[in-house]
Amino acid sequence: MNKPFVMPSATVRIDVDYMLDFLKRLIEIPSPTGYTDQAVHFCGRELERLGVPFELTRRGAIRATLRGAGPGPARAMVSHLDTLGAMVKQLKDNGRLALIPIGTWSARFAEGARCTIFTDRGSYRGTILPLKASGHTFNEEVDTQPVDWTNVEMRVDAFSYRCEDLRRLGFNVGDFVAVDPNPEISPRGYINSRYLDDKAGVAVMFAAMKALADAGQKPTVDTYMLFTIAEEVGVGASSVLHGDIAEMVTIDNGTVAPGQGSRESGVTISMADSAGPFDFHLTRRLIELCETNDIRYERDVFRFYRSDSASALEAGNDLRTALICFGIDSSHGYERTHVNALRSLAELSCHYLQSDVLFGRDVRPLGPLAGFPRQEVETADPAADEGDAGAAFPS
Template identity: 60%
Template sequence: MNEPINIDPAYLTDRLKDLLSVASPTGFTDEAVRYTARELEKLGLDVMLTRRGAIRALRPGAARRPARGIVSHLDTLGAQVKALKDNGRMELVSIGHWSARFAEGARVSIFSSKGIYRGTILPLKASGHTFNEEIDTQPSGWPYVELRVDALSRHRHDLLQLGIDVGDIVAVDPQPEFLENGFIVSRHLDDKAGVAIMLAALEAMQRQEVATPVDTYWLFTIGEEVGVGASAALVPEIASLVAVDNGTTAPGQASQEFGVTLAMADQTGPFDYHLSKKLHQICLDQGIPVQKDVFRYYRSDAASAVEAGHDVRTALITFGVDASHGYERIHLHALMSNAKLAVHYAMSEVQIGRDAEEISGLRGFTHQTVAEAEQDLEATQEIDPSTGG
């Protein structure tokens, strides 16, 4: 294909705005699944759902194997009611790993048996006129915040009358801002921006009738923030899995809010040598800005897939996020860059043919040094095809 890949920025940002408007903390993802599945169907893909709602959408290629998977997650951080307090407020427990420091002052929705209530997460000592300097010296953490519901609730019994109970899901408002200079500030950009990247990549492929050498599966998971992610989303045909998620722009990290940040390792160890190398080379060949990074306190859908027993090559492409799992900021440039890389990866020729089979012999197995690869090539050339070698 000679036509350059054209990612539509308006389509990408519109999908991100829509996704951010749908509450989807882990355990409460049905509506986000419905929205995404319908969008995939509009794009012409065959869509299948697991029992709990992970999405598997197939875009056929010239061959079924070795298929490729591209994955992001629909679930976000949030909270859950831990206890009903005698003062008519609620104790919370976090959904996913995030600091209560970023919860203080958040506006939220409480999904109860009698409807949706609005509320605010507050520190236990929230009034400066009452507690004076104690509001600055109290500890930070989930035991030191509480949820105030915007309804008449002065006692624990009032909460029960409202239909609020232990275990109710609490969704935190994203409060998105899309600035004219390309910056986007919001909660839950992890990983709704990743979902928008994948949808924008697919929209470009469908619009430009991009052909691929093998099938690609576009996967959207619902439990990444609690560690289970892609554990139940893959099919045996998938040999390589590329996760699309956030990078961390912070001191000591190489991630940036522009271009692609290619993760070389996370807390579970190195990503696949050959797949990561290929993605980096695609960026260089296509003029996509790229930098590499290593994340020490991070895991993604790729980790959950491998831990579930899927023998797949894994890689992680990311968009740099400032203040990840807090008040997050990204730039449209990174989203566009990752979408373009996803398309070019899906278009690329298969380099490791033996990946079509889950188990095979040494023939065609990979090398990780140039010298050994050259020796193997010379040995292969010396074999007489007529001998069946």
């Protein structure tokens, strides 16, 4: 493989206190897909405070601009503001609400959750409960009923015992439901919360922008910091890009589970997900930056996972994409990561932004064969395998 020259990165310091404070404030803002305006305003105000210019799409995806030190193909980094949630499916005769999920997540993690329901007249509080919630009434059936969204309902904190009560109070089919995140950061650095996917990624990007600004540094080339609003339903970065962007690095979660390589510390670099392999050269540039700058990393492949990279490519954008992750345990449930993972991702982001561009020819969407990279297949060093040589070829 051809290895382009990588410019040494200027020293930057990640303000971890800023990153965690930003994360805690953002997590507390309800933003299920389709109900993200408040989170967009929050991020917009912070970009203004940092002095970073930005613009919004019609629906509220953010494209912030970091001007580069020199010319070249533009880059992008992206994370998403929207989260999982629920929506009212039916006003039930017992005065409770039937729900459908927003995004893909199990009703198992909804049972017992406290929530806010946003109606046309204002918000109410409530609790998501299984249909058979009382052991004193249903005995062992509370443990045997199926786990499914048709087997849970929302109990609202209001005098509602009939469907007519719900209508009188202003509840309607289609009301948004935001589940409480319940964030907790332990003295040992563990971060437990719903919606670390992907508000932790957003916090990483803001920490990287602040670190560059504090150090008086610019990215190598013009870079667009993107914050999308519909990733959890598969739309993501489909409408916030433009033709000048040649490379895009997505920041999202990596799944910590048996059979996976992701970890709750360091960086996880995804080689492929359900949408296919990530760009060969961009992925290996990120690995090279980790190794050069002593950032711990793991490689992983995700079978049941897609990100903003997939939506960008499916929308017809011709650009190199990669995915770097903070490992989280219990993804799309009650999630956990560690502050070390977020710090490492922010450091890698700064190194990437200050590294040389991969291929100057990528400034044009179409070009000649000259300058196009190769994926060379080199013969492995025989000396590295000599321990097995005797077994394979006995004398």
